[in-house]
Amino acid sequence: MKKIGNLLLVSIFAGAITLGAYKFFFENSKYAIIDSQNNGTVFNTSTTPTSAKGSGINEIDFTTAAENTVNAVVHVKNVTKGRSTSSPWDFFYGSGESRQRAQVGSGSGVIISSDGYIVTNNHVVTKADKLQVTLNNNKTYDAELVGADPNTDIALLKIETEGKLPYLAFGDSDNTKIGEWVLAVGNPFNLTSTVTAGIVSAKARDLGRNQSFIQTDAAVNPGNSGGALVNTNGDLVGINTAISSQTGSYVGYSFAVPSNIARKIVEDIMEYGSIQKGILGINAVNVNTPYAVEKGLNEIQGVYVSGVEEGSGAEDAELQEGDIIKMVDEIKVKKFPDLTGYLSTKRPNDTVDVTIERDGEQFVVPVTLKERQTLVVPVMGLEVRNLSKEDKKKFDTKKGVKIVGVPETYRGYGLEGKVLLSVDDEEIENIQDAKNLFGQISRYGKTSITMIDKNGERERLIFQ
Incomplete structure (x- = not known):
């Protein structure tokens, strides 16, 4: 035992001598001792001034804008009556036992006045048999569709409440800048009062609609449509409308109708009852x-x-x-x-x-x-023009549009020069009506159009 103890002491002593020799002879010193008489050298690693608060997002406060916005964003429910059958045979032969079943779609909306006017997307409210709006305080109201514009995908609703409502003021979307922080507020997947943040990724994006969108990377999913896009001041700079995704869910891009366009559409609906373009x-x-x-x-x-x-x-x-x-x-x-x-x-x-x-x-x-006096309608591609005073007198009609251009597919039907009165029994007053009605027809169903020629003879054609 005594022998083992001696060996341990010798080992410790030899290790200490070896470590001391290495430190003294081989290791280079990485520091210098500076006393009060010696001036040290200072190295600047960057010429860019730094913020005491940190960098980027830490300097921005989203909380005030978020708190103000969530109270002005509502949940919009679109109730549509569908048909349900009681047996597989009813599907083929029909039956008096078939019944109506309500189908509910949902989206978002933004309160823009204290008396209950709400802006949302047209596709959120289209074909609705009943519209309901739920506020952030969980109160639900029936809503009336005041007007809509399918071209810009903007619609205006109205609800009647007991008191004044919180609302958002329209900002100037022309002043938004690429890289500016924005918040998207809405009800994705029926999760109410959801706030996501991102930046303005691009402006004047064209998604094939001949329109201009604000592109952001704020997360937007189904249910966000019609919700608010606000800047850090809480100003409404856009109405969230679409996402670019193969899955139907957010993958990094979202698009909003600029607030200046939405405001103009709302003002047109309220003042004129139709869109003034x-x-x-x-x-x-x-x-x-x-x-x-x-x-x-x-x-x-x-x-x-x-x-x-x-x-x-x-x-x-x-x-x-x-x-x-x-x-x-x-x-x-x-x-x-x-x-x-x-x-x-x-x-x-x-x-x-x-x-x-x-x-x-x-x-x-x-x-x-x-x-605009002329345009090409969707699907069939007919070029139509608003009626002049001479046209109305010549064709003895106050409504309709004149067909002034026909694509090759329909050249043999004698359409050009006649006045188009209706599509699927829906009357046409101007080229905007024609555009909307042709935009609603199916490429795979039957479409009927009613025309009148210069002799006053009416003609009805059915296209498959």
């Missing part, structure tokens, strides 16, 4: 076509004017083919949705200052917007 009256080249690539038009910063419509404000202002629109009022125009998005906030007879580049020179031209 002012157009410039130009045709633009699709920059993704081979023609545009071949001519280098896809590289232009602005909108290339490929044609000017007859009788339009653009023609009155003497815009020409080959002009490049660089700016409208104070809005820079880099692509077509920049132009259409801003003009969507204007009405007929409004005047805008258009900055034109022509032959290398830029100048400003005032253009008075006019109401």
